[in-house]
Amino acid sequence: MMGSSDVDLEGVRPSAPLPEPCLSYWQRTTRAFPHLNRNHNAPLPSRKRYVIVGSGLSGALSAFELTENGVQGEDIIILEAREAASGASSRNAGHVRPDAFRGFKRYSSLHGQDQALKVIANERLVLDRIGEFVRKHHIECDFNLTTTFDVCLTAEFAAYEAETFMSFKNAGGDVSHVNFFEGEEARKRTGVNKTVAAYEWPAASIHPARLTHWLLDTVINRGVSLFTHCPVSKVERSPAVDEKEWQVRTPRGTVTTPTVIHCTNAYASLLLPSLNSYLAPNRAQAHSLVASNTFSGSKTLTNTLSLRYSLNHFYSLIQCPGDGTLILGVSRTNPTLSAETLRGIVTFDDGGYNEDVFTDVLKQWNVLFPGEDANRDNLDHAWTGIIGVTDDSIPFVGPLENLDGQWICAGFGGHGMARIFNCAPGVVKLILGSDWSDTALPECFQLTTRRVAKMQSLHNTTDRNNYILV
Ligand SMILES: Cc1cc2nc3c(=O)[nH]c(=O)nc-3n(C[C@H](O)[C@H](O)[C@H](O)COP(=O)(O)OP(=O)(O)OC[C@H]3O[C@@H](n4cnc5c(N)ncnc54)[C@H](O)[C@@H]3O)c2cc1C
The missing domain is CATH 3.50.50.60 (FAD/NAD(P)-binding domain)
Incomplete structure (x- = not known):
């Protein structure tokens, strides 16, 4: 980290x-x-x-x-x-993905338990509000209300999620909308064979x-x-x-x-x-992929995914309902990235994408979806944008x-x-x-x-x- x-x-x-x-x-x-x-x-x-x-x-x-x-x-x-x-x-990476519990520990330590509960509850309201807004005004923005999985790819991260889930619940946080799966069931539901455990809750994807x-x-x-x-x-x-x-x-x-x-x-x-x-300005990178057979037609993704090795090492995945394009986001501080890439994230430069991150994405795609064989041909496009990170x-x-x-x-x-x-x-x-x-x-x-x-x-x-x- x-x-x-x-x-x-x-x-x-x-x-x-x-x-x-x-x-x-x-x-x-x-x-x-x-x-x-x-x-x-x-x-x-x-x-x-x-x-x-x-x-x-x-x-x-x-x-x-x-x-x-x-x-x-x-x-x-x-x-x-x-x-x-x-x-x-x-x-961005097209996710309207309220936090269901994961940020609770961090928010509690910084803002107190009461505020932490409110921060998380507020995000759930936002999902409802965008959904209502898009429906009311008939906005053509590929809004796809579905569920999302927090996919734990390591036992350590599964333990972290379990602990945070319990502390959120014990503090009175509402988890009635969150489903939990582990082992084979989690692998079946997420379609990712490295899954140790998974949490599922309502979320959406959108053409932002x-x-x-x-x-x-x-x-x-x-x-x-x-x-x-x-x-x-x-x-x-x-x-x-x-x-x-x-x-x-x-x-x-x-x-x-x-x-x-x-x-x-x-x-x-x-x-x-x-x-x-x-x-702090931080440069974040996302990628679009042309869907291969595994993600086409009836096999198009019906959920969105956050594929997580740890708190700071993860990949997000949605599939656009329109043309089936897959959008793959990447956390900015992956330990697999070079020191030079990590140093470069604090910047206002959104003029291009980072090759090191791009290579990591290709590698991870093949690890997470073996047989998919991602390469430069089906990776359609990569871009960056600047996010504003508060202390x-x-x-x-x-x-x-x-x-x-x-x-x-x-x-x-x-x-x-x-x-x-x-x-x-x-x-x-x-x-x-x-x-x-x-x-x-x-x-x-x-x-x-x-x-x-x-x-x-x-x-x-x-x-x-x-x-x-x-
Ligand atoms: C690669 C990437 C992936 C992301 N993925 C997600 C995701 O999946 N889900 C999610 O919730 N969020 C995601 N985000 C974050 C999300 O996109 C932002 O939090 C959100 O778009 C911020 O909206 P905004 O209107 O506040 O800021 P912006 O959309 O950044 O708008 C600020 C605007 O102000 C303009 N501006 C700035 N300074 C000046 C000035 N001095 N004079 C005039 N104009 C100025 C800029 O040009 C810009 O148009 C991602 C961001 C990136 C970059």
Whole structure:
């Protein structure tokens, strides 16, 4: 496992998204989205009531929720550094996979048992909420509600899962939706012959770019302006006498506003430098494979899988219901990777994929699915994206203290699809005057002075990268 000494966290300076990123499978299959480069050279308005920075799932859903709750679309602008939704929301591994119990120990140690229970319960609600949303609006985004398996590939990891499951259950955590299998039954159910034990619970897979594009298209039709290729370089107090407004600066001009919503995920510390110590950019990699006979027709996967050797060494697998493409995600800190690859994960560079990770994936595919013989021919594509890892494994949500009128919804690690659908609506509720208790979010998601102090004390003692979800 990688320790913090292996990574020069301080060596990576806050950055805007870098130009010329690679394209993911999801982006390659949505190049005709009409708003991809919207307003890329139109003049920027000088004033807006609401400025959202970032057009990923957080930004798009925040705009949607504002308009759902009575704000005029014409009062909202979304500023996006690259093409529409070009960050992690269009680069992920397609899993909407709530944690059912595994994170309990980690969250309990950092945030207390009560909050840990809430963090996990919140993710289950997100799955329901996305499902309802997609059904209600008939969104074509390959949403596939199914079950997922946490596949324990070693006895050690099976023991870790068993212990965590019991501590979660004993603390009052709801496990009524979790099935457990071991030995031959586990191997039969998962289809993976190295399986020692497996836990199964409801989850989904999705075409994440299509969901985000649907949201952007909808809010644009409601009057929201989306300005792509418009990186925000600074947010400063307006020099006006009462200093109640903010100036959002971009190379294309400045927008003055009373309300800024930071939906910039891994990049948040460029505009909020005080977050730099607690939010690390990590490059994650995923792969698409053309389904061979073993995964085609009636043998198409009906569940999703998280194939786990240990907490930090795993592979995630979904199969798209549309074209049957398999999407294989990889944990970032696999012990099989070279020291150079491990050092390279703390970066903003999503311009290509890593060959070492790619080789590991090919090797593991043949170990986990013997007879499948994965090679460069059936491995269709590989890509990377940047995730924002917070020091205490939970996102930053809500008002920014001492920056009246600025809000944040960011820091989702490798797990935003299981969180954003409650966090973005929660931030919007707060902006429109509700109390935290109306958001139904765990209180620990707030970015309070107390939380910052706690992260500060953790900073030198824990490994930022030591807890990876999905
Ligand atoms: C390879 C990979 C696999 C993953 N797999 C999964 C998974 O299976 N399940 C899951 O739940 N999560 C997964 N994730 C994580 C998930 O994708 C993210 O948590 C989620 O998409 C975050 O959404 P967001 O809108 O907050 O951020 P993003 O989608 O990153 O959006 C932020 C946007 O802000 C823009 N931006 C940033 N700074 C500026 C600026 N200064 N000015 C203007 N615009 C700016 C960026 O260009 C970007 O479009 C994965 C991520 C990756 C990279």
